[in-house]
Amino acid sequence: MSPETDPALLEELEVDLFVEVLHRRYGYDFRDYGRASLTRRIRNLVSQQGEQSIADLAARVLHQPERIGDVIAGLSVPVSEFFRDPSVFLALREVVLPALSTYSQITIWQAGCARGEEVYSLAILLTEAGLYDRTHIFATDISDAALASAKEGIYPSEDLRDAARRYLAGGGTHTLSDYYHARYDRAKMDQRLISRVTFANHNLVTDEVFCEAHLILCRNVLIYFTDVLQDRVLGKFATSLVRGGFLCVGTRENLQFSPAAQKFHAIDIKAQLYRLQGKR
Incomplete structure (x- = not known):
């Protein structure tokens, strides 16, 4: 299978690209985050940011540093509650x-x-x-x-x-x-x-x-x-x-x-x- 015929492989490559942009451009290292969870959050971020694909989001973030705050907020998992457990x-x-x-x-x-x-x-x-x-x-x-x-x-x-x-x-x-x-x-x-x-x-x-x-x-x-x-x-x-x-x-x-x-x-x-x- 190649990225041209396998959507899952294409998405994996796009996630790699996005993660590399965050690491090399801004110093945020998500390379060792759990891939399944990270991919879900990136998909949600694509929708929230109004982009068509992960590759489009990566390009925007690469050239528009002012968007990095919203991206990191979207990738983090700020879910908690008072006196949980x-x-x-x-x-x-x-x-x-x-x-x-x-x-x-x-x-x-x-x-x-x-x-x-x-x-x-x-x-x-x-x-x-x-x-x-x-x-x-x-x-x-x-x-x-x-x-x-x-x-x-x-x-x-x-x-x-x-x-x-x-x-x-x-x-x-x-x-x-x-x-x-x-x-x-x-x-x-x-x-x-x-x-x-x-x-x-x-x-x-x-x-x-x-x-x-x-x-x-x-x-x-x-x-x-x-x-x-x-x-x-x-x-x-x-x-x-x-x-x-x-x-x-x-x-x-x-x-x-x-x-x-x-x-x-x-x-x-x-x-x-x-x-x-x-x-x-």
């Missing part, structure tokens, strides 16, 4: 925060923060544990649009009402409505929850580590990477964590089959919570 937040509350309380200053890296729901959830957790005022959270994402939304902290009121149950299941000690102001169909999070947060654009694929963290959360990001890229990113996390630091990944993710797994030991498999072995 309550058992994870309960494990953080009961296992991790007591350990972090022994430090005079705490650094947390929230990698792939999307539109900020998990950042605010984490800040609430730290506030209720009495640790927020001595914590610095670095919330990073590849999408400037997602970061702007996270800073703004405005969400559909329905999202917060739905999250109230998860908050309580995660060990919440107040009511979730204490942390936001609702009006009509929108709710704005209390901005004190991000007073100790630095939002920054960071590419897990190409950028280096930038802090020494006591806890790293990177949930439901690794599932979009190939095994090789997952291992590379996990290596970065191991480098960034302090001795005995904690790593929490998504409940659909798993370190067990990665070469980097030997650097961690499991604290709670259900919550996908790990602790770094001794290093250096």
